[in-house]
Amino acid sequence: MHEFLAQLVNGISLGGIYALIAIGYTMVYGIVELINFAHGDVYTLGSFFSLAILTALGATGELHGSVLVIDVALSLVGAAVCCGLIGVLIERLAYRRLRNAPRLAPLITAIGVSFILENVMQAWKGSAPLPFPDVLPNPTFALGPVSVSMQQLVVVALALVAMVSLQIFVSRSKTGKAMRAVAQDRQAALLMGIDVNRTIAITFLIAGVLAGIGGFVSGVYYQSTWFLNGFGAGLKAFTAAVLGGIGNLPGAMLGGFSIGIIESFATWKLGGQWSNVTVFAILVIVLIVRPSGLLGRRTQEKV
Amino acid sequence: MARGAGQSRMAMHLSRKFRALAALLCAASVAACSHSTSAPGAGASPAPAVIKIGIDLPLSGADASVGRSTLNGMLLAIAQANAKGLPGKFKLETMQLDDAVQGVHSPEQGVSNVKTMIADPSVLAMLGPYNSNVASAEIPVTNGAGLAQISPSAVSDGLTLGADAATLRRDNPAQNAFFRVCTTDSRQGSAAAAFALKFGWKKAYIIDDDETYGLDLANVFEHDFAAKGGTILGHDHIAKNTQDFKSLLTKIAATKPDLIFFGGTTSTGAGLIRQQMFDTGLGKVAFMGGDGIPDIATVAGPRADGTYYTLAAPNAQKLPSAQAFIKAYEAAYHKPIGPYSANAYAAAQVATVAIEHAIVAAKDAMPTRAQVLAQVAKTTDVRTPIGPISFDANGDVRQPVLSLYTIKNGKPVFLDQINLK
Numbered sequence: 001m002h003e004f005l006a007q008l009v010n011g012i013s014l015g016g017i018y019a020l021i022a023i024g025y026t027m028v029y030g031i032v033e034l035i036n037f038a039h040g041d042v043y044t045l046g047s048f049f050s051l052a053i054l055t056a057l058g059a060t061g062e063l064h065g066s067v068l069v070i071d072v073a074l075s076l077v078g079a080a081v082c083c084g085l086i087g088v089l090i091e092r093l094a095y096r097r098l099r100n101a102p103r104l105a106p107l108i109t110a111i112g113v114s115f116i117l118e119n120v121m122q123a124w125k126g127s128a129p130l131p132f133p134d135v136l137p138n139p140t141f142a143l144g145p146v147s148v149s150m151q152q153l154v155v156v157a158l159a160l161v162a163m164v165s166l167q168i169f170v171s172r173s174k175t176g177k178a179m180r181a182v183a184q185d186r187q188a189a190l191l192m193g194i195d196v197n198r199t200i201a202i203t204f205l206i207a208g209v210l211a212g213i214g215g216f217v218s219g220v221y222y223q224s225t226w227f228l229n230g231f232g233a234g235l236k237a238f239t240a241a242v243l244g245g246i247g248n249l250p251g252a253m254l255g256g257f258s259i260g261i262i263e264s265f266a267t268w269k270l271g272g273q274w275s276n277v278t279v280f281a282i283l284v285i286v287l288i289v290r291p292s293g294l295l296g297r298r299t300q301e302k303v
Numbered sequence: 304m305a306r307g308a309g310q311s312r313m314a315m316h317l318s319r320k321f322r323a324l325a326a327l328l329c330a331a332s333v334a335a336c337s338h339s340t341s342a343p344g345a346g347a348s349p350a351p352a353v354i355k356i357g358i359d360l361p362l363s364g365a366d367a368s369v370g371r372s373t374l375n376g377m378l379l380a381i382a383q384a385n386a387k388g389l390p391g392k393f394k395l396e397t398m399q400l401d402d403a404v405q406g407v408h409s410p411e412q413g414v415s416n417v418k419t420m421i422a423d424p425s426v427l428a429m430l431g432p433y434n435s436n437v438a439s440a441e442i443p444v445t446n447g448a449g450l451a452q453i454s455p456s457a458v459s460d461g462l463t464l465g466a467d468a469a470t471l472r473r474d475n476p477a478q479n480a481f482f483r484v485c486t487t488d489s490r491q492g493s494a495a496a497a498f499a500l501k502f503g504w505k506k507a508y509i510i511d512d513d514e515t516y517g518l519d520l521a522n523v524f525e526h527d528f529a530a531k532g533g534t535i536l537g538h539d540h541i542a543k544n545t546q547d548f549k550s551l552l553t554k555i556a557a558t559k560p561d562l563i564f565f566g567g568t569t570s571t572g573a574g575l576i577r578q579q580m581f582d583t584g585l586g587k588v589a590f591m592g593g594d595g596i597p598d599i600a601t602v603a604g605p606r607a608d609g610t611y612y613t614l615a616a617p618n619a620q621k622l623p624s625a626q627a628f629i630k631a632y633e634a635a636y637h638k639p640i641g642p643y644s645a646n647a648y649a650a651a652q653v654a655t656v657a658i659e660h661a662i663v664a665a666k667d668a669m670p671t672r673a674q675v676l677a678q679v680a681k682t683t684d685v686r687t688p689i690g691p692i693s694f695d696a697n698g699d700v701r702q703p704v705l706s707l708y709t710i711k712n713g714k715p716v717f718l719d720q721i722n723l724k
Binding site for chain 2: 003006007010011013014118122126127128129130131134138149151218222223224226227228229231232233263264265267268271272273275276
């Protein structure tokens with residue numbers, strides 16, 4: 001029982017990171033029907049930005065008090081803002097001109113952008129895995145029979161806060177309404193006076209910000225980063241988005257947490273080499289039974 | 304997923320093109336070869352004739368830190384041979400190729416590098432590769448071409464021993480072209496098991512990366528550790544490019560091991576596993592591996608302390624025969640030697656000595672690859688920093704010495720060494 005709970009906590013933490021990335025896939029797909037394969041690399045870029053900011057601030061080991069709060073906040077916000085801007089830039093430079101091109105063109109472009117980002121990161125920090133400073137004090141808390149570490153709490157808390165505020169933003173704000181309108185029918189939204197370009201740019205901005213937060217979180221959680229991390233994590237997060245029903249926000253969160261937990265339990269019960277097999281086997285089964293994903297409905301509302 | 308399929312399709316397409324190109328190159332090289340053997344006969348050409356030694360190592364990416372120090376050892380030996388002068392006024396040059404693709408050693412790239420070397424008729428021997436899975440892809444190619452290949456560090460048993468080695472030599476079963484100056488995985492696994500029990504670690508959990516090298520090492524460790532009275536709590540394999548080992552380590556923590564043994568390299572998981580051991584309550588448990596993890600501190604940082612590893616080489620710092628080499632290395636590169644620099648130097652020495660003998664045997668004319676290969680196979684007591692080297696019929700060294708190190712304050716500290724005969 002104790003081990004079951006410990007593995008559950010591991011799975012939820014891992015799932016939190018997947019969920020943060022999965023939201024980016026699902027939002028972009030919902031609004032422009034593009035699978036943005038570069039998104040996983042924006043996430044890795046987030047951990048690179050956090051690492052660069054922490055290094056510039058001179059943070060190499062565990063921090064305390066106000067220094068901790070300031071450094072962590074700067075690193076987190078810096079990574080989120082930079083990744084958001086990168087997301088907007090990618091959309092402006094690579095995808096906007098292809099918006100009315102056949103669907104394969106932007107898809108291939110996305111793969112190309114992914115390679116460009118990977119190679120930029122390789123040129124920037126080299127191709128070896130990088131140690132990430134262990135800035136967060138890491139006491140463990142006893143939650144009943146299971147101990148939860150500070151890092152795990154931070155991962156899950158940040159993921160939940162980001163997702164809930166995003167959900168509120170999309171369902172309540174005027175921009176959120178515009179996003180939903182563009183997702184439903186771009187032409188009609190344009191006719192109603194909605195600035196489609198701006199709305200799509202904001203979508204990429206939000207996706208980038210969440211990826212940046214995910215990058216920071218993964219750096220803190222694993223104390224390491226690597227320029228190719230985004231490939232594997234991006235693939236899993238994309239799977240999470242499909243599992244939950246691509247285009248559906250709560251679906252992406254559910255998918256992310258499910259995949260984290262499945263992976264963790266598969267490693268525990270079947271061994272590490274079977275974790276990926278299990279995840280994708282379950283994806284296949286779910287898609288056979290429910291082709292539109294767990295929460296995907298055949299409605300036209302996609303964001 | 305879409306991307307994976309696209310890549311493999313592209314690779315298939317390329318390989319078809321590549322085969323056509325390789326066929327052309329082969330034809331060209333036969334022509335060039337007959338030309339160059341007649342060239343030294345002309346005698347009084349002012350520029351010295353050049354013999355090339357191919358070098359294939361991972362020179363970028365996660366393995367670059369060990370790859371570079373290995374390369375330096377080879378270059379030093381070749382520079383010294385040139386300075387001393389070769390018979391027939393030949394000059395040695397190198398063809399250095401990198402087998403890392405996107406930061407990780409790649410068997411496919413290794414094979415492509417070896418084909419590049421074979422296409423150049425002045426390449427008479429090659430040094431490398433660093434990694435066993437790369438070696439196992441390259442051996443059929445060098446064997447088919449009869450190009451002598453000497454690795455400083457590829458330790459997997461199947462490269463020289465048993466049915467696996469016979470499969471690798473399928474194109475030319477009568478001839479062995481692969482040699483190594485290091486010892487084998489089985490000896491490394493045995494040595495690690497012996498050291499572990501000596502330290503009083505009775506219960507071990509084993510993880511490996513499912514690659515040629517890591518799996519062999521882990522299996523031999525498992526067999527020997529259990530045979531000598533240790534308890535194996537479990538044995539897990541990990542998937543490529545995994546970042547999260549916390550689930551696996553949580554499971555291992557519940558078995559309360561004295562030791563976690565890892566078969567693999569820093570880049571395939573050792574660094575992240577060691578780091579995440581601290582997050583799963585295993586920080587005080589010993590972590591041990593083979594010669595794939597001396598650079599673990601580059602990933603695990605301060606958490607690398609408490610890692611133990613074997614090297615399939617004697618401790619060069621302790622050998623009197625190595626002192627001159629260490630001095631020359633530090634003078635040339637202003638850095639301490641790397642874990643396989645001495646082996647690399649020894650491998651290059653074996654190659655240069657064989658080339659010198661082959662030149663003499665060919666009466667100062669350009670020797671053929673077959674002549675050089677014959678001389679490498681005959682290597683007897685070449686005096687190197689890691690002791691005198693002689694090869695047996697399989698291409699393995701006759702007197703293997705292994706050593707054990709630990710990491711303290713981020714630096715390797717020598718603990719012990721044994722001679723397995």
